[in-house]
Amino acid sequence: MSRDWDRRHCASKGHITYAPDEPGLRERLRASTAVGPVWRCLRCGDFVLGEPHGSGPAGNAPLVPRGRALRDLFILRFLAVERVLRGVLVILAAWAVWKFSNSQDAVRKLFEDDLTVFRPVANHFGYDLDHSPVVDTIQKTFDYKKSTLHVVAGGLLGYALIETVEGVGLWFGKRWAEYLAVVATAAFLPIEVYELTEKMSAFKVGTLALNVVAVLYILIGKRLFGIRGGHAAFEAARRGESLLEVEAAAGVADGDDTPAAGAAGGQGGTKAPLPVRRRSSADTV
Structure with a gap:
């Protein structure tokens, strides 16, 4: 299943190939x-015709998300889009509050004039505008101080x-x-719960459900705050899924004692991890 996920991503973004300098790993x-x-x-692990996109020591190879790391990146990007869209909407709301604070009296007059026009229609349908919760809320905002509205817009x-x-x-x-994401989202969860009450x-x-799932997913899946071994364990697991590490381990299993296989102390059955650089999993997508 993860292989299909990798192939779909390669189909849309293209393959990434690399020729390591280490002979054993290069031949694999x-x-x-x-x-x-x-x-x-x-x-995706498929063979691609043509020259490699890059070459050099295995430790300088691009860190390409694959398998679970690639799925995690897609989920994070979904959350990223949701956060940015929410930010844009809140910016529009802040602009509206600021604009309203600078023309409060004009908006009040316009609202009251429109209310007078629509009152007969509302009475015809049995709707009491004078005791409407929505109308009362809008009218209360007209009594807010301009400085208070500026604070709200700034917030x-x-x-x-x-x-x-x-x-x-x-x-x-x-x-x-x-x-x-975890700290900011968790901080607003009590407010969301209160709004539900x-x-x-x-x-x-x-x-609320989306935010709770997002907090738990990032907190546990990304091993934040030392959970499940913390950042070191997360990086070790991610590097262990890279194709170069997999092929290096396979070379050791086959008895390949080249530097690519990383046999420690000349022991063919012991694998030393490749010196992969610590970079973000999104460095190469």
């Missing part, structure tokens, strides 16, 4: 055909900034963004 990633050499894609703008920065960081797979709606329930 290369094959000869009647039409020319082929190299294994570092993401909304700050919240939108957090959501936007969080979304951009999640899109690029930055670990600091994962911490920010005031008035229940499908939208509010869905938003």
Whole structure:
């Protein structure tokens, strides 16, 4: 199943091949055909005709998300899009509050004039505009001080900034963004729960459920705050799924004692991890 996921991504984004300098590992990633050499894609594992996209020491190979790491990246990017869209909507709300604060009296007069026009129609259908909760809420906002509305607009703008920065960081797979997402989202969960106690709606329930799942997924799946071994265990698991590590381990199992296989101390059955650089899983997508 993960192989199909990798192939679908390669079909849309293209394959990524690499020729390591280590002879043993290089031969495991290369094959000869009647039409020319082929190299294994570092993401899906299929052989691709043509010259490799890069070459050099195995430790300098691009870190290509594959398998679970690729699925995790897609989920994070879904959350990133949701965060950025939410940030844009909150920015629009902040702009509306600020605009309203600067023309409060004009809006009040316009609203009261329209209310007078629609009152006979509302009375005809048995709707009492003078005791409507919606109308009362709107009329109360006209009594807010201009400074109070400016504070509200500033607060909304700050919240939108957090959501936007969080979304951009999640899109690029930055670990600091994962911490920010967990802390910021968890901080607003009590408010969302309180809103549900005031008035229940499908939208509010869905938003709360999405945020709870997002917090648990990032917290546990990304091993934040030392959970399940923390960052070191997360990086070790991610590197262990890379094609270069898999092929190096296979070379050791076959008795290949080349430096690519990383046999420690000349022991053919012991694998030393490749010196893969610590980079974000989104460095190469």
